[in-house]
Amino acid sequence: MPKSAIVRTEPVQQRSAERLTVLLDAAAILLDDLGIDAITTSDVAKRAHSSVGVIYRYFPNIQALLRALATRNFDKYRAGLAATLNKRATSALDALNVAIDVYVELSRTEPGFRVLSFGKIIDRRFNVDRKSNNTALAEILTDLLITTYGVPASDALIFDIEVTVEIADSLLERAFLYDPRGEEPFIDKLREFIEQLLAPHTKEATTE
Known part of the structure; x- marks a missing residue:
């Protein structure tokens, strides 16, 4: 089956869970690199190859993401x-x-x-x-x-x-x-x- 077909039939919940995992993984790495006082949503988005808009879809701010x-x-x-x-x-x-x-x-x-x-x-x-x-x-x-x-x-x-x-x-x-x-x-x-x-x-x- 073509990969595009697999993606289209993937459950929404699974895609959301995977996005969340990527965002949290990116934040975790940045905590070690930048420290908790310097990390921003823009940093996380860049590290996760995503956008700030995607982050705000799940979290209202960086504190919520870190929680x-x-x-x-x-x-x-x-x-x-x-x-x-x-x-x-x-x-x-x-x-x-x-x-x-x-x-x-x-x-x-x-x-x-x-x-x-x-x-x-x-x-x-x-x-x-x-x-x-x-x-x-x-x-x-x-x-x-x-x-x-x-x-x-x-x-x-x-x-x-x-x-x-x-x-x-x-x-x-x-x-x-x-x-x-x-x-x-x-x-x-x-x-x-x-x-x-x-x-x-x-x-x-x-x-x-």
Whole structure:
């Protein structure tokens, strides 16, 4: 079948999804090249071999586009976490270390992730449920520890995991501030902190 015929019969939703992917990919690369303060819709359009009009068809401004990229980053993180946990994590501490590993790997390999991450630099909340980005991640990790690794549910656990995520956010941001590979001493210190914080909760699980 001629290529033109294939394009004409392609579903509109698929074409839109592909355009969005191209725009987000272009924005991610430009974040690494230009930084978040310099990137513009014109830059994204040029990089994506598109037009500013196409961008405005999907996003009212550059901030909205970057929020969409941050949401995609979060989705990729969750997918990577789920896939890696199934292969490597046999305990609650393993699971939290995997959570660090996945974030570090994305920061090293995924275009734009080190700069934007989950979008706190634009907006501390996701567009959908308006929760703090870190609160949303803490809820995912808390549920994981309880349902998969048998850590007893408690208000203290919920609070400690949210504290962990806030500290991890700061330490990982610092780790990648000057080094695109991440400064290992900051990552190692985060692992030490998590082990100490989680110990009382896992001890309770083994004594029940």
